[in-house]
Amino acid sequence: MLSGKVLLITGAGQGIGRATALAAAQAGAAVVVNDIDADAAQSVVEEIGQSGGRAVAEVAAIGVNGAAEACVGRAVEAFGRLDALFSNAGVLRDSVLWKTEDDAFDLVLSTHLRGTFQCGRAAARQFKAQGGGGSLILAASPAGQLGNFGQGAYAAAKAGIVGMMRSWTLELARDRVTVNAIVPTALTRMTATIPALAPHVAAMERGEPLPEQLRARHGIGTAADIAPLVVFLASDAARGVSGQCIGIGGDRLSLWSHPAEIRTELQTQGWTPEALAAQWESFSNGAVQRVGVPLDFD
Numbered sequence: 118m119l120s121g122k123v124l125l126i127t128g129a130g131q132g133i134g135r136a137t138a139l140a141a142a143q144a145g146a147a148v149v150v151n152d153i154d155a156d157a158a159q160s161v162v163e164e165i166g167q168s169g170g171r172a173v174a175e176v177a178a179i180g181v182n183g184a185a186e187a188c189v190g191r192a193v194e195a196f197g198r199l200d201a202l203f204s205n206a207g208v209l210r211d212s213v214l215w216k217t218e219d220d221a222f223d224l225v226l227s228t229h230l231r232g233t234f235q236c237g238r239a240a241a242r243q244f245k246a247q248g249g250g251g252s253l254i255l256a257a258s259p260a261g262q263l264g265n266f267g268q269g270a271y272a273a274a275k276a277g278i279v280g281m282m283r284s285w286t287l288e289l290a291r292d293r294v295t296v297n298a299i300v301p302t303a304l305t306r307m308t309a310t311i312p313a314l315a316p317h318v319a320a321m322e323r324g325e326p327l328p329e330q331l332r333a334r335h336g337i338g339t340a341a342d343i344a345p346l347v348v349f350l351a352s353d354a355a356r357g358v359s360g361q362c363i364g365i366g367g368d369r370l371s372l373w374s375h376p377a378e379i380r381t382e383l384q385t386q387g388w389t390p391e392a393l394a395a396q397w398e399s400f401s402n403g404a405v406q407r408v409g410v411p412l413d414f415d
């Protein structure tokens with residue numbers, strides 16, 4: 118499905134990035150495996166090579182100036198071009214608002230949001246230099262869609278990524294570049310820090326099958342369950358898919374809506390605080406939106 122294509126994956130030394138690198142190589146792509154951990158990146162490269170695939174490593178901390186350009190440059194140097202980017206690298210520094218330190222907030226925003234921006238920009242420049250065409254696949258999160266306790270920085274970064282995706286879709290359409298965000302839900306080292314998911318991560322690591330309701334009802338499975346969506350979006354079969362926020366995890370595929378007005382009401386000469394107080398209950402009845410990622414995984 119990806120024969121002849123070159124795919125750059127950030128944060129590909131483990132988890133979703135690693136699973137996607139292996140799947141992309143199996144689908145015929147040449148892969149640039151980026152990670153901050155040189156041993157992890159090289160291990161993925163060697164695993165791909167042992168299976169007859171092509172891959173190279175580029176060790177760089179995404180979000181640091183020059184890292185994105187180095188990754189794209191490695192793709193061009195090794196394989197002559199770039200066809201798709203899966204911007205996946207990320208970190209967690211969970212804490213509630215009043216305990217969050219500036220350094221932790223900055224690290225999360227730098228890696229996820231700034232890193233995605235820089236990688237997207239570097240890839241877009243390369244696509245344009247090649248004459249157009251390409252795929253940007255950006256990693257979002259349920260936390261960015263719904264919010265999550267203790268994940269203000271992470272949620273802000275992931276929501277920002279979806280916002281950039283919508284704008285980039287418009288900006289790059291003339292160059293035939295598709296831009297989509299995926300909302301993956303999988304048991305990984307990052308999700309092991311979530312107390313409600315930790316027992317399931319431990320069970321998975323012991324080789325135990327995941328409960329059916331976790332895979333179907335909650336759409337949470339393994340990192341390997343995420344990879345097919347990335348492979349599809351990087352392929353020619355998805356050339357007509359752009360500007361979408363697509364969820365995948367376990368056995369479930371979903372399409373997320375974009376924000377839109379769900380109800381309006383007019384007040385001649387504008388609204389006063391008193392008028393808002395008088396109308397709010399009837400105006401909002403049945404339309405108030407929920408927040409928070411569901412965490413009842415039993």
